[in-house]
Amino acid sequence: MSDNDHELRVSKIRNGTVIDHVTAGQALNVLSILDIDGSEGTGVSIGMNVPSDRLGGKDIVKIEDRELSPSEVDVLSLIAPKATINIIREFEVAEKTRVERPDRVVGVIGCPNHNCITNADEPVETSFEVVGDGIRCDYCGTIVEDAFTQHLVTD
Amino acid sequence: MRHTHLISATQLSRDDITAVLDRAAEIDADPESVADAQAGSVLALCFFEPSTRTKMSFDTAMKRLGGDTVDMGPVESSSVKKGETLADTVRVIEGYADGIVLRHPSEGSAKLASEFVDVPVVNGGDGAGHHPSQTLLDLYTIRKNARLDGLTIGIMGDLKYGRTVHSLSTALTNFDARQHFISPESLRLPQSVRYELDEAGADVEEHTDVDAVLPDLDVLYVTRIQRERFPDENEYRKIAGEYEIDADTLEAAADDLTVMHPLPRVDEIAPDVDDTSHETYFEQAHNGVPVRMALLDSLLNA
Numbered sequence: 001m002s003d004n005d006h007e008l009r010v011s012k013i014r015n016g017t018v019i020d021h022v023t024a025g026q027a028l029n030v031l032s033i034l035d036i037d038g039s040e041g042t043g044v045s046i047g048m049n050v051p052s053d054r055l056g057g058k059d060i061v062k063i064e065d066r067e068l069s070p071s072e073v074d075v076l077s078l079i080a081p082k083a084t085i086n087i088i089r090e091f092e093v094a095e096k097t098r099v100e101r102p103d104r105v106v107g108v109i110g111c112p113n114h115n116c117i118t119n120a121d122e123p124v125e126t127s128f129e130v131v132g133d134g135i136r137c138d139y140c141g142t143i144v145e146d147a148f149t150q151h152l153v154t155d
Numbered sequence: 156m157r158h159t160h161l162i163s164a165t166q167l168s169r170d171d172i173t174a175v176l177d178r179a180a181e182i183d184a185d186p187e188s189v190a191d192a193q194a195g196s197v198l199a200l201c202f203f204e205p206s207t208r209t210k211m212s213f214d215t216a217m218k219r220l221g222g223d224t225v226d227m228g229p230v231e232s233s234s235v236k237k238g239e240t241l242a243d244t245v246r247v248i249e250g251y252a253d254g255i256v257l258r259h260p261s262e263g264s265a266k267l268a269s270e271f272v273d274v275p276v277v278n279g280g281d282g283a284g285h286h287p288s289q290t291l292l293d294l295y296t297i298r299k300n301a302r303l304d305g306l307t308i309g310i311m312g313d314l315k316y317g318r319t320v321h322s323l324s325t326a327l328t329n330f331d332a333r334q335h336f337i338s339p340e341s342l343r344l345p346q347s348v349r350y351e352l353d354e355a356g357a358d359v360e361e362h363t364d365v366d367a368v369l370p371d372l373d374v375l376y377v378t379r380i381q382r383e384r385f386p387d388e389n390e391y392r393k394i395a396g397e398y399e400i401d402a403d404t405l406e407a408a409a410d411d412l413t414v415m416h417p418l419p420r421v422d423e424i425a426p427d428v429d430d431t432s433h434e435t436y437f438e439q440a441h442n443g444v445p446v447r448m449a450l451l452d453s454l455l456n457a
């Protein structure tokens with residue numbers, strides 16, 4: 001692989017977030033969780049199945065001019081438990097954190113049970129307990145094991 | 156009980172259950188002793204969907220404790236119809252009453268209500284979710300007619316949407332009980348309930364046919380398979396027919412088998428079972444009053 005190819009794939013960004021070590025195949029779901037579809041007008045680059053010593057293959061997502069909120073990072077941990085979050089300021093890594101599986105995910109994912117009270121027009125946020133490989137609604141008990149991204153709360 | 160609210164059977168410990176059942180037995184033996192226990196207290200009955208029995212049972216229990224009840228009336232004539240949130244409704248009602256019994260069609264509604272009020276909330280059934288006061292009267296009936304430790308119980312019918320089943324099976328994990336679940340494939344226990352049982356290390360088996368396990372059972376708890384769960388009437392008839400029991404079916408059962416049902420029944424228990432020694436469903440329904448008296452007295456005094 002030439003240096004030039006490498007540059008294309010992982011070109012540096014000035015300000016924003018690099019999400020590295022994303023589980024291979026999950027890059028598009030990461031964008032979905034972050035509600036990014038390109039219409040924001042800022043640069044987004046993704047690398048899929050990039051060779052990685054740690055993971056064998058991994059995805060990378062770079063988002064310019066955006067820093068992730070803690071609750072966004074919490075949800076990312078569910079689909080990309082080994083991800084690292086690099087906050088970039090002026091081309092330098094200003095902060096580097098690993099995602100951690102939270103005990104609870106609040107306000108980010110909607111409950112897939114249509115009859116759950118959190119899907120009615122009530123003044124509460126959704127709340128899920130993280131259990132095993134999934135999450136469990138604190139209100140109706142429904143377990144979501146995968147496809148979290150189908151249930152993201154969108155405004 | 157140390158809880159302010161009764162939302163789900165998952166919050167009930169063995170000690171909680173035993174305390175309520177013991178108190179209910181005392182009340183059952185001597186109702187006069189608590190005739191004024193809740194004098195001056197008011198219980199709000201908020202029924203967002205009709206349930207004559209549960210509502211009358213709570214109403215009777217509160218009145219037999221010397222207290223009073225206020226009733227939201229039918230949803231059609233209330234502010235709910237005008238689009239008021241449940242959170243607002245219960246915050247208003249909290250000002251009228253010392254406790255709230257809530258029946259609501261959405262899962263999680265009782266938990267939500269409990270987060271907005273300071274008075275005790277009792278979940279009187281939330282959608283396909285939980286019905287913990289029914290569970291307490293079920294456990295009372297089981298303890299009286301069989302036993303809770305060393306129990307082998309069969310739970311049959313609509314296990315997917317049957318909230319009484321969800322609460323009962325969860326509560327039974329506090330005891331040394333073997334649970335056989337008998338249902339058509341399409342109405343098996345939901346994953347969320349199975350999760351609770353597995354977490355608790357419960358002794359659980361699933362079946363599609365009652366015959367194989369019937370002789371081993373101390374209790375057979377039957378629930379209704381609802382027509383509206385099936386798009387096709389014929390499909391419903393075929394499946395429901397396989398989960399009906401009658402006096403002939405029970406020939407294979409132990410003599411002391413206790414047959415229970417949360418009622419109302421339709422076809423799932425034939426009338427000829429009423430005349431056998433197995434019939435316990437009417438007693439079960441009657442047990443709702445002393446058990447709810449014990450429950451209300453404990454929650455309202457907490």
Ligand SMILES: [Zn+2]
Nearest residue numbers: 111116137140
């Ligand atoms: Zn839910």
